[in-house]
Amino acid sequence: MSLTTHFPLCFLFSLFQMQFMLLFSRQGKLRLQKWYVPLSDKEKKKITRELVQTVLARKPKMCSFLEWRDLKIVYKRYASLYFCCAIEDQDNELITLEIIHRYVELLDKYFGSVCELDIIFNFEKAYFILDEFLLGGEAQETSKKNVLKAIEQADLLQEVRHRMKSK
């Protein structure tokens, strides 16, 4: 992996931050993309393309971490989906694996034995769940129960057809 290209300066502002999370299939089709740093559409596409290629080229026996540009990539495959996070130099890769796992558990609980199709057809829900679990790349809630409860309540709100008035 050559380090000939560089990320824009905005990436150098903190030591611990998840920069983005990507979910993609074994064929390289993107299923979810969450960016926690500002990048143009073009840059996002370029990064996604390169990273997907890099991760898909990895052999099964290899470890879940790789260096890519200035970042550390933590990825794990669950059935047909790759979950891929980009973290910064000082971050703890092992706990990032746990973050990924927690997200998968949340999806699993919500959808009931989640599979890729659930994520495809309900991608907006996958985002909502992620946004209840992480905020700005950090975990906002460490209790599985609480995350799921919040989602449940919010879903109920969607059912409410009456207009809501603000304060």
Place this chain on the structure above:
Amino acid sequence: MPAPIRLRELIRTIRTARTQAEEREMIQKECAAIRSSFREEDNTYRCRNVAKLLYMHMLGYPAHFGQLECLKLIASQKFTDKRIGYLGAMLLLDERQDVHLLMTNCIKNDLNHSTQYVQGLALCTLGCMGSSEMCRDLAGEVEKLLKTSNSYLRKKAALCAVHVIRKVPELMEMFLPATKNLLSEKNHGVLHTSVVLLTEMCERSPDMLAHFRKLVPQLVRILKNLIMSGYSPEHDVSGISDPFLQVRILRLLRILGKSDDDSSEAMNDILAQVATNTETSKNVGNAILYETVLTIMDIKSESGLRVLAINILGRFLLNNDKNIRYVALTSLLKTVQTDHNAVQRHRSTIVDCLKDLDVSIKRRAMELSFALVNGNNIRGMMKELLYFLDSCDPEFKADCASGVFLAAEKYAPSKRWHIDTIMRVLTTAGSYVRDDSVPNLIQLITNSVEMHAYTVQRLYKALLDDISQQPLVQVASWCIGEYGDLLVSGQCEEEEPIQVTEDEVLDVLEGLLVSNLSTPVTRGYALTAIMKLSTRFSSVNRIKKVVSIYGSSIDVELQQRAVEYNALFKKYDHMRPALLERMPIMEKTATNGPTEIVQTNGETEPSAVEPKHPPPVTQPANQANDLLDLLGGNDVVPVIQTTMPTKPASAGGELLDLLGDLSLSGIPPMTAYNKNGLKIDFTFERANPNPNIAVITIHASNSTEAEMTDFVFQAAVPKTFQLQLLSPSSNVVPALNQGTVTQVIRVLNPQKVSLSMLTYTHKGSPVQDLAEVNNFPPQSWQ
């Protein structure tokens, strides 16, 4: 107008497309429908349409025309609309475009909404993609929410504050009051995000760091409770209570304990406790251990604790899980400088990791192995590393080769071993060796005087095998050019000398010239080597012929060399032996060896006296004989007046770029010039460590009543030796002997005669004078 199709139906339809073209057609059709629906300002289905747009965006299709629609959704009163609207904003809006600022007001309103889930959406969006302007505008709202008792909102506000601080660091102060009671929270979500917020503040501001140090006891207590408390189903992960919070606390402790003895001491016990009690069978336990190790190594921990940490890493190295091995190697690499001995104990395990299948593990193991090499283990380690070099992927070879050279240079047990190691690298990974290694190796070989015969023999044999690896070929050519006489005379002591004739050697070198495997640089080396052999071999005619052929080479570099060498044969034959003499021992410059990224232009040929080095040989032919003919308009000062540009890896540059210790050598000073009130004295010293160089300091003093300005001293010398004139102390020689201008000249082999030219301005008129200096003390040119 029929209702726009539902999201899931669209997804289903698109997935039935069998080709990219088919998909594109469907998408275009749907986009057109969505666009017209947007134009009609259809409120009912806006949400559905935007959702579909988001799906198509994920497939890679443009969706910017939906940006404003997202804003409209956010402004809507329906929760469903807001949810999709905010999601769309996060996916489609770019903080670089002004459009996103239109969100600010909506977010502000929603931050004050009566429903916490709406507030949550706003906080999430702001915390994910808020631009600096938005953050500035809304920081106050966030700060308010940070103080609320609603833990659902409080935790989100904390992370939102983190984002605000990252975007607008000056705003950090305003969040300080709200942090007061954050750690007293029972809610883990709030605790976790609070610790993240505190961490961010401490990292960014030394004042904050000092301020928050008092939290250490509280943090220690929280951590202790987590470890000691019984099973808590809500936060349990494989028997560990809230690992995420534990890791975050450990990280904050690290930052607080760094460079602070008291804090470090206060956390000592808890760190030991975590290190010894954490369950290591699953990844989650190891994640905590890993963070603990990082913390122990960074703070001022007592040595017992540090050893404990390194041992944990050592155990990690033996773990079946390759992820664990990987982080162990990474951490060991960070600590190898400070805790070298402790890490040495795990050397064999580390070396084993060189054979790991995983590229990242291999790389780390390689870096760590090099860091662990020392005088005691050099032979064993080098064996492993050379084996690794043989079999590793190409991406490693350059770094590995450089590492081997560096290690060999530092710790080589013997010169023979050193040369052998270099040979091994050149022959096995020759094409990956960095360009700057070539001059470094040449210098090394030159300085290993007793190994010259052995080296040239081995290099010659390597050339017979393979001429494709350019660095090897270049080093070999140079050596053959230099030590060809030793090669043909069969003087090798270290191994069985080979029988080789002059013609065979010349065959090989000429072969390099014509081979299309050779790069232009290599050809340059080969030609110069052949030229040098003209003073070492007897087959001068053959060499003359080769050189003259290349006088019309298409390669300009080669042509120039050939032309100049031709000139050497024809007109300057008397100078040829001196010019092509054996190289003296070269100095090592301050810059390091192979791992330094030195920008050599590849053309730098490390031969001591190249005719084309200044002074350029293309000057008129009578130059050499007419040193005194200054009025002929020839340049009398081919000599540089200021210091030579540093070419650290070039031998030619090195000879002149030695600012080593000067030691007084007992050579008496002399007056070189004394006329019209200007007196110039020479004092002598021998350069140390190269005694062949005389360092002459000129002292110019002025006994007239007017000062001499624009004083310039120049010297001309025959081209058989080199001279370097450093910058003068000043251009003004003060009047009445009130001071002297000094200037240092470094000369290799000064002769009896040299010429100086002086120019200066005195009382308004320029003065120029020439002087022949011929009263050098004998000791100065021995």
